[in-house]
Amino acid sequence: MKVGITGGIGSGKSYVCKLLKERGINVYDCDxxxxxxxxxxxxxxxxxxxxxxxxxxxxxxxxxxxxxxxxxxxxxxxxxxxxxxxxxxxxxxxxxxxYDWMECAILFESGFNQLVDKTIVVTAPTDVRIERVMNRDNISEAKAREWIGRQWQQSEIVKRADFEITNDGVQSLDEQIDTLLNTHYYIYRQCNRQF
Structure with a gap:
């Protein structure tokens, strides 16, 4: 089974991939x-x-x-x-x-979702995303909003994805990832051999 992870700029999808790597799951970085x-x-x-x-x-x-x-x-x-x-x-x-897992910022826009069996979207509130992008790239709020505005709306990606991980700085990412891997047997079965 192949799994694709996506999310808009500032959502923290790369950080989620880092947490997956700590669990023994290596993720192919399309960018x-x-x-x-x-x-x-x-x-x-x-x-x-x-x-x-x-x-x-x-x-x-x-x-x-x-x-x-x-x-x-x-x-x-x-x-x-x-x-x-x-x-x-x-x-x-x-x-x-x-690799069985891929990280792709434009998973659905590029059609790369057709290369995987299941899709996960990492989301975060817009204000949190703006702050992250401003801090990471040392840009203005207006520029961060412009960059986010060029991408598909988060709600559109959520509609297409099989699973959502919320990276709002409040909900535990570790708990969400563990629930995803343990609750959804078809993903867990694939990953279990890697632990």
Whole structure:
């Protein structure tokens, strides 16, 4: 069984993945994998250079983040064009990685939910998310709201997910994770061998 974990910016999904790792469950990080593949895959390099131009990479072969970002932000079509190159590579990498769990910020938006059997969303109140993003990235409240506003509404993701973990700083994450793993036999059975 494969399980996907998602959640909007500032929800704390990466922290939940850290708690899962402490329980012996390693989680594949789609964002980190995308960055790694864009740096190391010759196929991706060729396709990105074909799309953006040779300036997508520096003379010494490093990803030119400024050029990529500029291209991405120019239009939705550009962002989709990059996604159409990177997402299939990440999906293939996940499926061949040996991991059963994945962390993906855009699990439903990207269609990566189709790669897993069950989905979990990590949620938090908007004001808590704003404060976390402001503190983490040293940005203004307006910028944090803008970033959150660009993503799917949390309520939409909750409707699609199989399970919800609330990371509001009040409810115990450990208790919620333990309940999830122990109560839902189909997930527990898969994870139990890892403990």
């Amino acid at each position: 980190a994998a995308a960055k790694r593949l864009m740096r190391t895959s010759e196929k991706l390099k060729t396709e990105l250079e074909s799309l953006i131009g040779k300036e997508a990479y520096t003379d010494n072969g490093n990803l030119n983040k400024a050029v990529i970002a500029q291209f991405l932000l120019r239009s939705d079509e550009n962002a989709k064009a990059i996604d159409n190159i990177v997402h299939p590579a990440v999906a293939e990498d996940f499926l061949s990685s040996g």
